[in-house]
Amino acid sequence: MYQNLGLSGSYIAWIVLFILLSGAVFGSLVVVDRWRLPKFYLLWAVAFFAYAVIWMIAYFTIGQTKGEAIGSLVGSIFMALVLTTGFRSLSSTVKLSALLFVSNFLGYFLGVALFNSLSEPKGMLLFGVVYGLLFGAGIGAALQIVQRTKTS
16 A cells, blocks of 8 residues: 555555444444434544544654554544534543543554564554454443433
8 A cells, every 4th residue: 555555645545444444333333313324424534533643643743652652642532522522422531532542552552562573464464453453442432431421
């Protein structure tokens, strides 16, 4: 992808793919009647895009490791803000920010450790699996929290 799209183009392509593919999965966790799938896709796109842009800015300006950690923190806060605003559950912003940050940070850096310790295709695959499972679980839990906070 880097050869055909360049660095920025590759990251944008991955963002779009992640939003499209994960939106249906995360949308299926939303049970609040007013959140039909197209409306959720829009909210999810804004939330993930905010996270991803902030993460990329931190990564590209601050650098590896420190930028990744700062991007994970600030990006998770912005994702939480978008989700809690969309679900009108601002009281759960701190809880969601912490949950998203911890699941994101652990998934990402455990994935990086696997990537760095294993050969290229195996390490890359395991990075994606670990990061996807941990961050995905955090996002799923966050969606449950904003709905429970809204309905209770």
